[in-house]
Amino acid sequence: PPKPKKTWELNNFDIGRLLGRGKFGNVYLAREKESQFVVALKVLFKRQIGESNVEHQVRREIEIQSHLRHPHILRLYAYFHDDVRIYLILEYAPQGTLFNALQAQPSKRFDERQSATYIKSLCSALLYLHERDIIHRDIKPENLLLGHKGVLKIADFGWSVHEPNSMRMTLCGTVDYLPPEMVQGKPHTKNVDLWSLGVLCFELLVGHAPFYSKNYDETYKKILKVEYKLPEHISKAAAHLISKLLVLNPQHRLPLDQVLVHPWILAHTK
Numbered sequence: 001p002p003k004p005k006k007t008w009e010l011n012n013f014d015i016g017r018l019l020g021r022g023k024f025g026n027v028y029l030a031r032e033k034e035s036q037f038v039v040a041l042k043v044l045f046k047r048q049i050g051e052s053n054v055e056h057q058v059r060r061e062i063e064i065q066s067h068l069r070h071p072h073i074l075r076l077y078a079y080f081h082d083d084v085r086i087y088l089i090l091e092y093a094p095q096g097t098l099f100n101a102l103q104a105q106p107s108k109r110f111d112e113r114q115s116a117t118y119i120k121s122l123c124s125a126l127l128y129l130h131e132r133d134i135i136h137r138d139i140k141p142e143n144l145l146l147g148h149k150g151v152l153k154i155a156d157f158g159w160s161v162h163e164p165n166s167m168r169m170t171l172c173g174t175v176d177y178l179p180p181e182m183v184q185g186k187p188h189t190k191n192v193d194l195w196s197l198g199v200l201c202f203e204l205l206v207g208h209a210p211f212y213s214k215n216y217d218e219t220y221k222k223i224l225k226v227e228y229k230l231p232e233h234i235s236k237a238a239a240h241l242i243s244k245l246l247v248l249n250p251q252h253r254l255p256l257d258q259v260l261v262h263p264w265i266l267a268h269t270k
């Protein structure tokens with residue numbers, strides 16, 4: 001990876017194809033000219049950031065992300081800016097988003113082995129983040145990338161990027177993953193990640209989110225009532241784990257270290 005130079009600039013890179021579009025800017029494939037090292041270059045427009053009043057969030061997210069080192073967290077190598085844009089030099093994930101991979105499945109879902117492998121990887125990344133009091137990583141398929149050999153990487157900076165054609169993005173992103181306490185605007189703790197983990201586990205195995213419905217209000221109602229139905233094909237062990245994560249009271253959700261040793265995870269991962 002590019003060694004931390006004192007400053008980087010745009011002409012240090014050859015810019016390749018568009019990888020994805022975001023609310024604040026786009027992500028491009030890029031290659032550092034000297035080292036020929038391939039990266040993803042995320043371009044954020046200062047004006048949009050200013051207008052949305054998220055400068056402090058961008059700064060905080062960059063500060064956090066640049067210090068994280070974990071096999072299931074996408075690296076932020078460095079960043080630079082000009083008068084119009086902020087550029088993030090990120091690890092390139094060669095197999096794209098989990099959202100894309102899910103869509104590419106003929107059945108639109110993963111089998112138990114693949115799903116449990118993703119959930120286990122995510123669990124270890126979340127443990128690493130929670131140990132550093134970092135929460136709310138906004139885990140959903142759009143924000144999870146697949147690296148070399150399909151290894152899962154949390155890739156979010158607090159705002160999601162989405163496929164040019166992903167239907168699910170709304171003005172503030174999909175609400176499918178919001179836990180009850182956030183739907184009700186209560187302060188959120190790191191247990192929000194346990195809820196989102198349960199939503200993701202459901203979506204990987206079933207092919208759609210548990211509280212998915214035609215509009216926000218319907219979804220909110222279902223979330224607050226924890227109203228979801230599991231299809232027949234879901235195993236008892238998977239159903240049990242999901243039921244221990246999609247719990248209204250944040251304190252009663254299964255802690256990450258217990259998720260890692262849940263029978264469903266142990267049965268389907270090596």
Ligand SMILES: Clc1cnc2c(Nc3ccc(N4CCOCC4)cc3)nc(-c3cccnc3)cn12
Nearest residue numbers: 019020027040091092093094095096161162163
């Ligand atoms: Cl940050 C970051 C690092 N690497 C990526 C990446 N990598 C990536 C690889 C491969 C393919 N393709 C593989 C063949 O089929 C077509 C897609 C796409 C993206 N994508 C996104 C992104 C973001 C938003 C929407 N969609 C993709 C963000 N990334």
